Amino acid sequence: LAVSLLFHMTRAAACPRSCKCKSLGEMRGWQVDCSSGRLEEVPALPLNTRRLYLQNNSLSTIPPGAFDGLLSLEEVKLFDNPWKCDCHILYLKLWLEDVSEPSLANVRCAAPAPVRMKPLKQLTGNELGICKRPLPIKSLEFFWRDLILIAAAIITLILVALALKFSKKLVCQIKLSQRASRRPRRHTPKAH
Numbered sequence: 123l124a125v126s127l128l129f130h131m132t133r134a135a136a137c138p139r140s141c142k143c144k145s146l147g148e149m150r151g152w153q154v155d156c157s158s159g160r161l162e163e164v165p166a167l168p169l170n171t172r173r174l175y176l177q178n179n180s181l182s183t184i185p186p187g188a189f190d191g192l193l194s195l196e197e198v199k200l201f202d203n204p205w206k207c208d209c210h211i212l213y214l215k216l217w218l219e220d221v222s223e224p225s226l227a228n229v230r231c232a233a234p235a236p237v238r239m240k241p242l243k244q245l246t247g248n249e250l251g252i253c254k255r256p257l258p259i260k261s262l263e264f265f266w267r268d269l270i271l272i273a274a275a276i277i278t279l280i281l282v283a284l285a286l287k288f289s290k291k292l293v294c295q296i297k298l299s300q301r302a303s304r305r306p307r308r309h310t311p312k313a314h
Contacts, residue, residue, distance in 0.1 A: 136152070136168040137152070137154065137168065138154070138156065138165035138166060138167065139165070140156060140159045140161060140165060141154050141155055141156035141159065141165065142154075142155045142156075143155070143168070146172055146173070150172065151168075151170040151171060151172035151194045152168050152170060152171050152172060152173075153171075153172065153173040153175075154167055154168065154171045154173065154174050154175070155175045156174070156175060156176050156179065157175040157176065157177045157178050157179070157199070158177075158178045158179070159179055160179060160180055161176070161179040161180060161181060162179075162180045162181065162182075163181070163185075164176065164181065164184060164185075164188050164189075167192060169191050169192065169193070169194075170194050171192050171194065171195055172194050172195060172196050172197070173195075173196060173197040173198075174192070174195060174197070174198045174199070175198075175199045176198070176199065176200050176203070177199045177200060177201045177202050177203070178201075178202040178203070179202075179203050180203065180204060181200070181203040181204070181205070182203070182204050182205060182206040182232070182233075183205070183206055183210045183211055183214070184211075184213060184214040184217075185213070186213040187213070188213075189217055189221075190217075195221060195222075197222070197225075198218075198221065198222050198225050199225060199228070200214075200218075200225055200228070200229050201225075201228040201229060201230070203229075203232075204232035204233070205229055205230065205231050205232055205233075205242065206231075206232065206233045206234070207231035207232075207233070207234070207237045207240070207242060207245055207249070207250060208234065208250060209250050211231075211242065211250065212250055214229070214242070215242050215243075215245070215250075218242075218243075219243075223243075226241075226242060226243045227241060227243050228241075229241065229242040229243070230242065231245070236249070237249055
């Protein structure tokens with residue numbers, strides 16, 4: 123009885139609040155049904171989820187890595203969601219290509235307009251677009267710092283090269299003047 127109670131408490135704790143979870147048998151995992159729940163984001167899911175139903179919600183994207191821990195997953199349903207098929211959907215596309223090709227065929231885009239109603243499976247990189255994110259402030263600070271350091275290094279190298287060039291000239295002039303001072307002077311007879 124205690125083991126059964128502990129099992130049911132663990133099940134309840136592992137099941138997301140907005141979903142219905144059903145055990146698929148001892149050590150088999152869970153069926154997690156979050157369909158028709160008006161979800162806008164994927165809840166935290168039990169790691170031993172075998173079947174996942176997220177259809178008919180308000181999901182528009184899946185954050186990268188959201189499904190990476192679901193190693194036991196055998197079935198996933200994601201259709202009837204307003205998927206925004208821009209570069210942020212790439213994680214879901216690649217994940218479905220690896221895990222559930224049939225589910226990928228059923229995911230259709232709701233936005234942006236040029237790809238509306240197209241299956242996600244058919245979209246290419248050009249259609250998914252490029253996400254341009256501004257660099258965070260700290261990254262910009264590092265950029266300027268690095269740029270200044272690079273400029274300082276270049277100026278230093280130029281100064282060292284010039285110093286070497288002038289030092290060679292100086293050494294040559296010193297050697298010439300030393301040679302000239304070592305030569306005996308020839309006396310030329312003065313004409314009377």
